[in-house]
Amino acid sequence: MANYNLRINGKNYEVDVEDDTPLLWVLRDHLGLVGTKYSCGIAQCGACTVHINGEATFSCTMPISSVGTDKVTTIEGLSDNGDHPVQKAWKEVDVAQCGYCQAGQIMNAAAFLKKNPKPSLEEIDNAMNRNICRCGTYHKIREAVALAAKTK
Amino acid sequence: MADITKTNRRDFLKIAATATGGLFIGFYWSSCDSPKMKVLSTEEVLSKAHNFNSFLSISPDGDVVIYSPNPELGQNIKTSFPMVVAEELDADWSKVRVLQAPLDNDKFDRQLTGGSGAMPHSWERLRKAGATARHLLLTAAANQLEVDMASLSTEKGMIYHKASGKKLTYGEVVMAASELEAPEEVLLKDPKDFTIIGTPIKNVDNDDMFTGKPLFGLDFYREGMLHAMIQRPPFGMKIKSVDDASARSVSGVTDVIQYDNFVAIVGTSTWPLMKAKRRLKVEYESDGNVESTFDHDKIMKELLDSKDARVMRQDGNVDEAFKNAAKVITSEYQCPFLPHAPMEPMNFFAHVKGEEVELIGPTQTPDAARMQTAQLLGIPKENITVDITRLGGGFGRRLRADYVLDAVEVSRRVNAPVKVTWTREDDMTGGAYRPAVRYRFSAALDAAGNMIGFKLRGVGLNAGNSVRQDNFPSGAVPNLLIENINYNSSVTTNAWRAPITNFLAYAEQSFLDEVALEAQKDPVKFRLDLLEQAKSSPTGSVNYDVDRMIGVIKDAAERSNWGKDSNVKQGFSVYFSHRSYVAQVANIEMINNQPVLKKIVASTDCGIVVNPTGANHQVRGGIVDGMGHAMFGNLVFENGLPKQKNFDSYRLIRMKEVPEIDVNYVDSGYDPTGLGEPALPPTGGAIANAIFAATGRRLRSQPFIEQKEFSDLNLEIRRG
Numbered sequence: 001m002a003n004y005n006l007r008i009n010g011k012n013y014e015v016d017v018e019d020d021t022p023l024l025w026v027l028r029d030h031l032g033l034v035g036t037k038y039s040c041g042i043a044q045c046g047a048c049t050v051h052i053n054g055e056a057t058f059s060c061t062m063p064i065s066s067v068g069t070d071k072v073t074t075i076e077g078l079s080d081n082g083d084h085p086v087q088k089a090w091k092e093v094d095v096a097q098c099g100y101c102q103a104g105q106i107m108n109a110a111a112f113l114k115k116n117p118k119p120s121l122e123e124i125d126n127a128m129n130r131n132i133c134r135c136g137t138y139h140k141i142r143e144a145v146a147l148a149a150k151t152k
Numbered sequence: 153m154a155d156i157t158k159t160n161r162r163d164f165l166k167i168a169a170t171a172t173g174g175l176f177i178g179f180y181w182s183s184c185d186s187p188k189m190k191v192l193s194t195e196e197v198l199s200k201a202h203n204f205n206s207f208l209s210i211s212p213d214g215d216v217v218i219y220s221p222n223p224e225l226g227q228n229i230k231t232s233f234p235m236v237v238a239e240e241l242d243a244d245w246s247k248v249r250v251l252q253a254p255l256d257n258d259k260f261d262r263q264l265t266g267g268s269g270a271m272p273h274s275w276e277r278l279r280k281a282g283a284t285a286r287h288l289l290l291t292a293a294a295n296q297l298e299v300d301m302a303s304l305s306t307e308k309g310m311i312y313h314k315a316s317g318k319k320l321t322y323g324e325v326v327m328a329a330s331e332l333e334a335p336e337e338v339l340l341k342d343p344k345d346f347t348i349i350g351t352p353i354k355n356v357d358n359d360d361m362f363t364g365k366p367l368f369g370l371d372f373y374r375e376g377m378l379h380a381m382i383q384r385p386p387f388g389m390k391i392k393s394v395d396d397a398s399a400r401s402v403s404g405v406t407d408v409i410q411y412d413n414f415v416a417i418v419g420t421s422t423w424p425l426m427k428a429k430r431r432l433k434v435e436y437e438s439d440g441n442v443e444s445t446f447d448h449d450k451i452m453k454e455l456l457d458s459k460d461a462r463v464m465r466q467d468g469n470v471d472e473a474f475k476n477a478a479k480v481i482t483s484e485y486q487c488p489f490l491p492h493a494p495m496e497p498m499n500f501f502a503h504v505k506g507e508e509v510e511l512i513g514p515t516q517t518p519d520a521a522r523m524q525t526a527q528l529l530g531i532p533k534e535n536i537t538v539d540i541t542r543l544g545g546g547f548g549r550r551l552r553a554d555y556v557l558d559a560v561e562v563s564r565r566v567n568a569p570v571k572v573t574w575t576r577e578d579d580m581t582g583g584a585y586r587p588a589v590r591y592r593f594s595a596a597l598d599a600a601g602n603m604i605g606f607k608l609r610g611v612g613l614n615a616g617n618s619v620r621q622d623n624f625p626s627g628a629v630p631n632l633l634i635e636n637i638n639y640n641s642s643v644t645t646n647a648w649r650a651p652i653t654n655f656l657a658y659a660e661q662s663f664l665d666e667v668a669l670e671a672q673k674d675p676v677k678f679r680l681d682l683l684e685q686a687k688s689s690p691t692g693s694v695n696y697d698v699d700r701m702i703g704v705i706k707d708a709a710e711r712s713n714w715g716k717d718s719n720v721k722q723g724f725s726v727y728f729s730h731r732s733y734v735a736q737v738a739n740i741e742m743i744n745n746q747p748v749l750k751k752i753v754a755s756t757d758c759g760i761v762v763n764p765t766g767a768n769h770q771v772r773g774g775i776v777d778g779m780g781h782a783m784f785g786n787l788v789f790e791n792g793l794p795k796q797k798n799f800d801s802y803r804l805i806r807m808k809e810v811p812e813i814d815v816n817y818v819d820s821g822y823d824p825t826g827l828g829e830p831a832l833p834p835t836g837g838a839i840a841n842a843i844f845a846a847t848g849r850r851l852r853s854q855p856f857i858e859q860k861e862f863s864d865l866n867l868e869i870r871r872g
Contacts, residue, residue, distance in 0.1 A: 001403060012425030018403060021423045029379075029421040034371040035364015039495045040576045041426070044799035047495055075364035082363040090362050093838075094354045094765045097773055099361035100368060100495040100544030125871075127806045132799065134495045134545050135226045136776025137769065138807045 004064055008033070009077025015064070023067055024048045024059040026118045027074060035075035035103045035147040039132075046131030049104040050074050056111035078110060086110045089148035097135035105131045119149060191263065199237075208237055208281050214309055214323030216243050221252040221260040222270050223516050223820045224357075225494075225543035225550070226773075227828040228766035229270050231356045233278060235762060239348040240282030240341060243322075244309035250356045255518035255538035265543075266551055266647065268730035268826020275823050278827060283338040292328035293320050324419035343760060343821075350514035352765040357542065368516035369541040370499045370573065377501065377569040380562040381425040383415040383432055384582040386792035388442035388642035391415070392435040392448040399428035408432070409565055416562045423571055429575070436480065442644040442792045447490070448613055451639055452486065452590035455611040461635035465621035467692045468631035473605030477596035481670050485593070485659035487854045489613070489787045490586040492648055492796070493804065496544020497579045499631045502559035503569035504529070509536040509560065510569075514543035516550040524553045525560050548647035552584050577797045581622075585787065586648030587615035589655055593663040596631070598807050601671030601683065605631040610656070612638055614645040620656060624701065625664070628686035643789065647707075649777065650829040655854065658782060661725040661837030662852065665844065674710050675724045675841065696728045703818045704735040711816060712737035721747075723841025725834040732758040732823035733818075736775070736834045738811075738842035740867075747846045748868045751812040752779075752838060754831060759822035767827055775832030780805025780838030783856045803857075812871045843867070 006013045008031070015030045022041075027033040030043070038061055039047035043058040050059045051073035078084045086109045096102045105128065112127040113119070119127070124145045133141065209217045216645060218237050224230040234250045237243075255263055264275050288308060293311040294301040296316055305312050311320045325400040343349075355388035360367050385391060389661045394415055396408040396636030404424030409416045417428045474480060497748035500513035502525075509529065515521045518538040526533040543550060559572040574582065589612045595607030606629040621634040648654060668678035680702060687698045705726050708714075712720060725737040730838045739751040754771050761767045856862040 018423070020427075025421065025423040029423070032373065034366045034373070036575075037368075037496070038370065038422075038546075040799045042576075042798050042800060045495070045804075075362075078363075082359055087362045089356045091354065094352065096226075096355055096358065096361050097228070097769050098495065098543060098545045100356065102361055103364050105280075105561060106362060109851065121871075125808050132495070132804050132806060134493060134547075134777075134804060135769075136773040136780070136805070136810070138810045139772055139813065140769070141807065147298070148822065 002065075004067070004074065005077060006067060006073040007069060017064055017065060019065040021064045022060050022061045023064055023072070026064050027059065033076050037100055037103060039101070045101070045104075045130070046102040046108055047101050048131050049107040049131065051107060051111055054111060054114060056108045072108065074108055078107065084110060085151055086113065086144070086148045089144040089151065093140050093144040093147060095137055095140040095144050097137055101131060101133045103148060105133065105141055109141075109148065113145065113149055119145070121146065160489075202245075202332045208241075208285060210322055210326045210327055211509040212323045214244070214247055214321050216241070216248045216309075217251060218248060219251050221253045221263045221512070222254070223263075223515075223518065223540050223543055223550075224544075225516065225546040227265065227270075228763060228769065229265070229357065231353060232271065232762045232766055233274065234274050234347050234356070235353055236275065236278040237282040239346055240279045241286050241459055242306040242308065244281075245348060245353060247309060252540055252542075255522060256539065257519065263518055264643055265546060266548065268828040268830060271824045271826060273733055280338060283340050284334055285854060286675075287335050287338050288329040288332050289322050289325050296320070296325060296328065310654070315550065337714070349760065349762050350764065353763055354765070367542040368429045368496050368544050369501070369512070370496055370544070372501050372512055372571065374501065374569050377571055378418050378420065378566060379415050379425055380418045380559070380570050380572045381429050381575065382558045382572060382578070383417070383434055383663040384578065385413045385430060385436055386442070386581075387644070387789075388439060388792045389436040390439045392437040395433040397554055398431040398433070402428040402431065407479050408568060409562070411565070414558075414561075416558070418562060418566055418570070425573075426575060443642055443789060444791060445789045448588055448789065452588065452611045452613070454640060455637050456484070456590060456592050456609060458637055461637050463611055463633065464617065464619055464636050465632065465634040465692070467626070467629070470605050470631045470633040472608060473592070473631035474596045474599075474607075477605060478593060478599040479597040479670060481597070481667050482594040482764070483590065483663055483666055483852060484590060485662065485852045486590040487588060487655040488659075488785070489588045489643060489645070489789070489801070490648060490781060490785045491787060492547040492549035493579065493802065494543070494545025494547055494549055497576055498549070498555035498574040499572060500559040500561040501569065501571045502556070504564040507531050507535055511536060511556060512539040512541065513559075514541050514546075514550055514555065515553070515556060516543065516546045516548070520551070521553045524557060528557055528560060529564065533757045547649045548651065548865055549584065552646050554584070570685050576799070580797050580802060581794050582620065584644045584646030586654065587645040587654075588613045589615055589618050589620070591618075591656070591659045592658070595663070595667040597667070599669050600763070601673055603629055603667060603671070605629065607633045608660075609635040610637065612636070613643065614638070614643040618652060618656070620653060622655075622695040624686075624692060624696055625682050627690050627692060627696075628682040630691050632691065637646040642792065643775060650832045653727065653833040654778070654781075655836075657725070657727040657729070657833030658836035658840065658854070661727065661834060662840050662850070665837070665841040666850065667722070674715060676705060676714055679705060679724070679726060697733075700733045700818075700820055701726060701728055703820060704733045704755040704757050705818060707818050708735035708737050708753055711755065711814065712739065712753040721842055721846035723838045723843065723845055725837035725841060727830070727833040729833050730829045731828035732737060732756065732827060734771070734830050734834050736838040738838040740842045742844040742846060746841065746866055748870050749811050749839065749842070750870055751814060752835070753814045753815050753816075755818060756831065757818040757820050757822075758827045758830070759820060759824045761817050763823050768815050768818070770827040771831040774829065775813055775835045776805060776810050778795060778832040778835030779839060780809070782839065782854050783809075786855045786858055797868070809869050810871065811869050
């Protein structure tokens, strides 16, 4: 076990966990930030996507020992009142079916649009291809990313 | 055909004011032993508070709370049900709050997500609840204003008296309304007056879902609870020995328990369990029934020639028809087992406290979870409570309670509250799968190309009945034989979105395409001719509405510009399942000699569309699901274990693999029918038929990517 000082959503947290504990499980089990989801655990589906220094990252395979002083943002910290342009677009387009993957989708989309504020539809498809939605909301995801880009 | 617009049940209502004030209307969902409707005194309400169901309540400040009884897994029921109540109530939707109801057999009937059955089952009940509340509010308002009730109108939670210009809010009359006797009968709205039904009301959980609030079972946390993971045996095997020394040494693991054929690892958080599970050494031995896909293939092929088939339907004289046929066409189709793979893996919370149990988690059938827990522990079901969280998908997997019992077993052994979590690998390998099935179809054509004989024989591995003997084309062919053979496999199976029809529709619609081409008829015309036959001279019973099926066929053909653009190669498919009708056309264009799947046109008749956004989700989602699994879904067994254990080897469809999907509804005016499943069955056939039209390659097995006919096609999927 070791002590880690983490910077998550603009707040400081201290946790005492094994070095190999993935960031995902530190968030979910130790800090109660359960918006970040577990689904595959092997960096294949994107349900666990968070931002590390603004970069979309799969938290399920990132050991806590490698987070260091990097700034972590989770779905809970993406905006103060759920009013990030991507969150607003997700509501406007009414994207979700079961909703389980959507936090990861939103985090991926938000990081992507920061880098590429005016993407083509093809670029949206490429960027969002790393997140699986088992319900098949892909058309709505694409529409919401395009809307967020427009309204930003 | 059953009359779906009528209900034989009497739905009783209870009405009361409580000490805190407000109008409460409770449904009695069971019909037999309900008391006569009456107004209860406050004392009566409070004394019955433990079993009084406030399904709908209106507070003096006008807030409306509606309880949603059915598990929500993405089918949008938590939004659609309250919409129906609010419609007849004429509520202000912005003042409606929706809460998930816990399991309660006394108050709710069919608290279940499955079979696309919730809306057809509850439509009239929900409407009556809203209409009864509105009637009482209007009566109270008429008394207060001393006017005739007929002179009052309602809109968005307000009551208007046009002649005097007076108006009242629902909140202002709700206390008086709660003193009134409920009417025996209420008038329901003419659907043309709907203002909420038919509008794209947004998902009531959006804010919570998109900000990461704890909604799902896996998000549930209780102070002091332990976590557990279960090591399950491969199918057909039993434990020979367990070496748990290394697993126990993982920091955070508190216990390793072996029971029956399982090993449970218990600890203080999730990650140590994942580590320990990898270190756990369990040796298994055969219990006499270890199977592999190689065996399954052999068994299904052999059984197709078995003499022990069960006749499910027989019309006319099939032998005679085939003997006299000008042409006979025979083809076989096969599909593999498939896991459900919902994004949220199986999990459940259980706290066994002596003779009482608390259950919380994602289940499609809380009632089965309770019954099986009661059975396991030998306690009355009344001692068990079940709270339903939001479900991160289900697809039928959460109709089984195996993972609920895991939590119960561990909780009673460690005497603590326990949340069991399955890893993705557990979910893939310990599944209850869509059964593997092989079909043999035969058609007899006369010299004019009419289908005078039709035979279908299905072999399923734990599929139960692998055929649907009364579905189209039954009724449309004078000589017909439908047979089933079931094989008891050690691989467990379960309902998987659109059970049986998820593959049967593909096989049947592909085969009918083969027959149409042999008969030298246009595939759409061929189907329409059969339906005309079912209408004008039906053979045996016809268990589908011929006109509604014709309706979606014509609509899909028209909107897809069927057969009119020689550059677009099209595949047609139509299916009736779960009371709804869906026709689909897949469009493939040859671009630089490469087939490009660009679009799927879908035409649906599900009666009244309650929420167009929700309906579009179900149609598009069903098509994406049907397409993904037809193309990619494969589960290969080796010695009782699937080779595909996670999403690196088990391929789910992704963003770049979905074509444009055009969705339309045929307005038949019927009451709403289910839509969680019916759009899935036709998809694979539409795509396979388009692939044949474009390339001449006939795909008779799924998944496509494993077929040699598909491997060098280089099919591209492109939107827009």
